[in-house]
Ligand SMILES: OCN(O)CCCc1ccccc1
């Protein structure tokens with residue numbers, strides 16, 4: 001299983017690399033890695049398991065964070081209605097996005113960043129994503145709200161981008177114009 005020991009931290013060069021496309025159909029090894037990634041994300045949100053193994057809770061994980069420079073992401077979010085949204089994806093690609101922006105009022109964090117970096121992280125409010133899931137099926141989804149934010153955070157990792165790269169240095173809490181605040 002993946003634990004915090006497997007998660008590399010800022011300063012490690014892999015976090016600043018552009019990850020390689022996964023050759024499809026995915027190899028057994030790539031499928032095993034992605035399966036372990038979604039397990040981590042789910043385990044990290046389980047109070048008992050996360051406590052037992054010292055897992056820092058995360059709503060997503062990107063392969064570069066476990067030092068695998070491949071385009072794989074895992075996301076598990078329980079929305080405000082209690083609905084679970086789970087994605088284990090190869091080669092996710094943002095096909096289009098809104099002009100309108102959104103941001104989490106609480107800011108963002110990262111399992112690879114062992115410090116708090118306060119500030120507003122502007123994201124596209126709505127995105128359309130194409131990818132291939134763990135079962136080898138192509139998906140084409142439209143996202144908004146927290147899910148859209150998490151997908152952008154994870155896809156950024158595949159391009160060597162950290163959430164704080166988006167924070168306005170001179171005024172970290174400057175609200176982007178024409179943006180939706182997500183509580
Ligand atoms: O890359 C995943 N990760 O570092 C865990 C935290 C993910 C995350 C946290 C806040 C807003 C969006 C995404």
Ligand code: NI
Nearest residue numbers: 109110111112
């Ligand atoms: Ni992160």
